[in-house]
Amino acid sequence: MKFIDCNHQANIIHQYVEEQLHHSYLKEYIDHPYIDRDRIHFLLLPFAEADGDISLEEVQWISTAMLLQIALDTHEKVTNSEFDPLKERQLTVLAGVYFSSLYYKILAETDEVDLIAILAKAIKEVNESKISIYKGDHADITALMKTLKKREASIISNFFAFMDDSRWEEVVSDVLVYKRLIQERSSLEETETTTFLQALAKVSLPSALRESGLLKKKSEGHRHLLSSLDRLIEGVKAAVHRNMEDGGLIAPNLKKIVLELLPYAEPREMTKLYAEEG
Amino acid sequence: MKLNRLYSFLKADIEEIEKELEVAIQSDSSLLQEASLHLLQAGGKRIRPVFVLLSAKYGDYDINVVKHAAVSLELMHMASLVHDDVIDDAELRRGKPTIKAQWDNRVAMYTGDYIFARALEYMTHIRVPEAHRILSHTLVELCKGEIAQIQDKYRYDQHLRDYLLRIKRKTALLIAVSCQLGAISSGAPEEVHKRLFNFGYNVGMSYQIIDDILDLTSTEKELGKPAGSDLWQGNITLPVLYAMDVPEVKGKIIRVREESSPEEIQSVIEAIRGTDAIERSYALSKRYLDRALEDLDHLPANKVKRTLKNIANYIGKRKY
Numbered sequence: 073m074k075f076i077d078c079n080h081q082a083n084i085i086h087q088y089v090e091e092q093l094h095h096s097y098l099k100e101y102i103d104h105p106y107i108d109r110d111r112i113h114f115l116l117l118p119f120a121e122a123d124g125d126i127s128l129e130e131v132q133w134i135s136t137a138m139l140l141q142i143a144l145d146t147h148e149k150v151t152n153s154e155f156d157p158l159k160e161r162q163l164t165v166l167a168g169v170y171f172s173s174l175y176y177k178i179l180a181e182t183d184e185v186d187l188i189a190i191l192a193k194a195i196k197e198v199n200e201s202k203i204s205i206y207k208g209d210h211a212d213i214t215a216l217m218k219t220l221k222k223r224e225a226s227i228i229s230n231f232f233a234f235m236d237d238s239r240w241e242e243v244v245s246d247v248l249v250y251k252r253l254i255q256e257r258s259s260l261e262e263t264e265t266t267t268f269l270q271a272l273a274k275v276s277l278p279s280a281l282r283e284s285g286l287l288k289k290k291s292e293g294h295r296h297l298l299s300s301l302d303r304l305i306e307g308v309k310a311a312v313h314r315n316m317e318d319g320g321l322i323a324p325n326l327k328k329i330v331l332e333l334l335p336y337a338e339p340r341e342m343t344k345l346y347a348e349e350g
Numbered sequence: 351m352k353l354n355r356l357y358s359f360l361k362a363d364i365e366e367i368e369k370e371l372e373v374a375i376q377s378d379s380s381l382l383q384e385a386s387l388h389l390l391q392a393g394g395k396r397i398r399p400v401f402v403l404l405s406a407k408y409g410d411y412d413i414n415v416v417k418h419a420a421v422s423l424e425l426m427h428m429a430s431l432v433h434d435d436v437i438d439d440a441e442l443r444r445g446k447p448t449i450k451a452q453w454d455n456r457v458a459m460y461t462g463d464y465i466f467a468r469a470l471e472y473m474t475h476i477r478v479p480e481a482h483r484i485l486s487h488t489l490v491e492l493c494k495g496e497i498a499q500i501q502d503k504y505r506y507d508q509h510l511r512d513y514l515l516r517i518k519r520k521t522a523l524l525i526a527v528s529c530q531l532g533a534i535s536s537g538a539p540e541e542v543h544k545r546l547f548n549f550g551y552n553v554g555m556s557y558q559i560i561d562d563i564l565d566l567t568s569t570e571k572e573l574g575k576p577a578g579s580d581l582w583q584g585n586i587t588l589p590v591l592y593a594m595d596v597p598e599v600k601g602k603i604i605r606v607r608e609e610s611s612p613e614e615i616q617s618v619i620e621a622i623r624g625t626d627a628i629e630r631s632y633a634l635s636k637r638y639l640d641r642a643l644e645d646l647d648h649l650p651a652n653k654v655k656r657t658l659k660n661i662a663n664y665i666g667k668r669k670y
Binding site for chain 2: 095097098144147148150151152158159161162163165166168169170172173174176177179180181183185186188189192193195196198199200202203204206207267
């Protein structure tokens with residue numbers, strides 16, 4: 073499939089997902105769910121060598137994986153804050169449940185019981201990873217990164233397993249982790265905390281530094297955490313490059329997406345320097 | 351008489367389901383497992399698995415097959431309870447702290463989604479496409495019902511049909527589908543599983559109406575949550591709708607808000623009890639129950655039919 077064709081297919085899937093997500097009452101109260109185009113492209117990879125358009129059934133398969141991701145992302149927005157407006161919280165919970173029931177309904181209508189099972193396994197893995205990150209029960213950074221990879225990539229990895237095509241799994245998982253780390257970095261810069269940042273602080277900073285206030289810009293804890301993140305970003309980026317160089321099978325559209333993404337977060341000089349200083 | 355006495359001949363299979371539920375919630379995450387177990391051990395009537403097993407008796411009954419549908423439906427019900435407690439900000443469920451109260455909202459969301467995933471995994475052991483089409487359609491309807499319930503909160507100009515549609519989606523459909531999927535998973539004829547669906551639907555409607563009556567007539571101790579919770583949260587139930595036929599009572603009801611005090615709620619409950627609303631609600635519940643019993647008339651006479659009839663009658667008379 074040529075890149076232009078992939079884009080066309082991605083548009084069809086995007087449109088299909090949009091239609092499924094539409095709910096007149098929900099949209100009054102909750103933010104429109106974010107549809108990650110990169111994920112659509114990744115899910116299209118097993119079809120990259122096909123001639124012509126993918127079938128409606130295949131559009132539905134990919135769309136259900138997207139809906140599921142959106143459902144889980146929606147539930148991630150439910151916080152413990154007492155200050156969140158009640159109605160928004162209630163509808164956020166229900167929107168997530170609604171989107172995940174749509175995944176089941178679409179696959180049930182196409183009689184694709186195996187994909188229902190494999191994506192259910194993915195939901196299970198994502199939630200096990202999420203709670204593990206939330207509770208911060210990791211011995212070290214390596215263990216935390218392994219859990220993060222599972223959280224970010226389980227749905228796509230399981231979809232590839234369903235397609236019996238594991239060629240892209242490693243590189244796509246790394247790219248998804250990379251994208252997440254960039255988002256985490258932005259959160260930190262905007263002094264917003266996340267479950268991952270808290271877990272990272274727990275395994276990478278001494279408690280005295282954690283207590284110094286991670287979210288206070290220019291505080292020692294904040295700078296240390298930023299530097300840890302930059303090292304992780306560099307490490308994942310290098311892994312993606314290695315994967316792209318080693319694997320002769322990288323599809324042109326994947327390469328294009330990855331190359332567009334990777335330069336996005338060059339660490340700034342200050343944090344680079346800080347990292348070198350240790 | 352206790353409900354479980356009515357189906358004592360299923361005792362071994364119910365125990366099997368109970369054990370399987372514990373297996374189903376085992377997780378690599380000790381916290382997920384602990385939170386799920388917390389809910390599982392809080393008990394519950396397990397009415398959905400019971401309907402699955404009983405209905406399956408109309409086909410080629412094999413507990414090793416049917417248990418997957420029974421466990422799946424109970425897990426789906428459990429997942430919805432965990433999410434509902436976040437929605438309602440509920441502190442107590444069956445007299446015990448909810449998952450969101452014992453831990454927090456995030457743990458509740460992860461647990462609810464985890465249990466939902468396990469429910470789907472169990473269901474996929476049933477390799478009948480029709481079963482999945484029916485169940486998935488029901489789940490979507492259930493969600494729409496819950497969203498409509500939020501939309502209708504404190505909306506006092508609604509009609510009986512709004513209420514009936516809401517409780518159909520909220521309760522009756524999952525009970526109806528429990529009956530139907532039991533029969534489908536054991537290969538019972540279409541005529542039988544459709545009849546069982548109707549039976550479950552009518553029992554479910556009757557059940558929910560009684561639940562809504564009990565919210566206004568029972569004590570906190572009996573309910574395991576404060577009396578009048580539905581009213582307080584703005585859920586317009588059948589007795590409330592009927593009571594609004596009396597202008598003075600309607601005037602009190604429409605002043606109920608989230609900010610109302612316990613004393614104000616108690617005064618409104620007493621005003622509702624002073625009308626014929628409870629009596630009329632029982633009468634409508636009984637009409638659904640009668641329809642359920644009529645559905646059973648079309649099924650072969652056997653022990654299962656007698657049991658379904660007894661359960662339906664029990665539900666019609668339950669006091670908490």
